[in-house]
Amino acid sequence: xxxxxxxxxxxxxxxxxxxxxxxxxxxxxxxxxxxxxxxxxxxxxxxxxxxxxxxxxxxxxxxxxxxxxxxxxxxxxxxxxxxxxxxxxxxxxxxxxxxxxxxxx
Numbered sequence: 001x002x003x004x005x006x007x008x009x010x011x012x013x014x015x016x017x018x019x020x021x022x023x024x025x026x027x028x029x030x031x032x033x034x035x036x037x038x039x040x041x042x043x044x045x046x047x048x049x050x051x052x053x054x055x056x057x058x059x060x061x062x063x064x065x066x067x068x069x070x071x072x073x074x075x076x077x078x079x080x081x082x083x084x085x086x087x088x089x090x091x092x093x094x095x096x097x098x099x100x101x102x103x104x105x
Contacts, residue, residue: 078093079093079097082094
């Protein structure tokens, strides 16, 4: 009787051990799958953040910089045009610019 009990107990232990190995393998695969999902979710959130930043901050800022460049170019052209003006000796704009340069220096 003792021999059959030992065999049955050994068989149950073997089946339980095999079940543990299978469950452990499944658990490892689930963990890997969840890690992959988390990485993908992180990448999606990062992509959304970049798109949101570009739409709300980047594009308006680029437009503003473009407008400022245009205004600076127009101002530069106007200042360079002072030398061609027949009234350059009495030009109030030129006098104001000289005063500003003296104050800032």
